[in-house]
Amino acid sequence: MHDDLSPLCGRFLTAADLLGRRWTGVILRILLDGPRRFGELTEAIGTISERVLSERLKDLEAEGIIERHVDVGPPIRSEYRLTQKGQDFWKVIDELGKWAERWVELPPATGSAKGVAAKAARAAPRKRKTA
Amino acid sequence: MHDDLSPLCGRFLTAADLLGRRWTGVILRILLDGPRRFGELTEAIGTISERVLSERLKDLEAEGIIERHVDVGPPIRSEYRLTQKGQDFWKVIDELGKWAERWVELPPATGSAKGVAAKAARAAPRKRKTA
């Protein structure tokens, strides 16, 4: 089924801690589609608070996973994009997505969704502005 | 390069929320090596509190990712093991491990290993002319 996973070590714990922070996976998933601005991320995620998004983006930048580019054009805009380290996260997100497709059943839109799934299920109608 | 990610949907959000809870990834990583008892998990993780481990195990059981078996032998013992849904998480954890090997640099082992999860190294604040 699966051979042998590398032993539980500090590297893994660090990575798990990173992904173990709320919204990290979702932010990476969106940025894998291309650079996004602050507002676009807020809108795409739907239920994240700006406070936490800001915090998470700073964490990810500090980790060297994303880069922030300020576009000093007439309308000032900032843009977040993945570094190579971030791009390399692709497979993790991809496998997570595949697992979700296989195993997560989408609860009916109406009715009381509970627990873990509840918040997520209510979240984010996908809206993409064409840049 | 990687255009085949499925769209951001409720399923993905649910999965990301699950893995986005502290310790979930680490617990799954350990259980992928085989069934473990409560105490073994506590010991293997080292820095998790029993309160949270207990909570997380209940979450995972409620999600159908792990099963709890009470062994009513002379010494009463409980054991946690992955269901098929949990086993299938293998690739996600594996890719996360590979990413960690490639990109996470282990802090100097010599000296005090301050916490597994190297608290968000507060990076230099970006400045935007604050008063």
Add this chain to the structure above:
DNA sequence: CAAGTAACTTCCTAAAAGTAAGTAAGTGCG
């Protein structure tokens, strides 16, 4: 039957996330 072990639970504090309102730079318009 006191002491020990395993598996939790309870209580209390600390850190993280949610909510909402506020700030700052810049454009656009009458």
Add this chain to the structure above:
DNA sequence: CGCACTTACTTACTTTTAGGAAGTTACTTG
């Protein structure tokens, strides 16, 4: 000019979640 509007965050405050440690239950061993 100056007031409205937009983007990108911050700040202040509340709620939820996590950490630490002691307590509880069930059963065993001395």
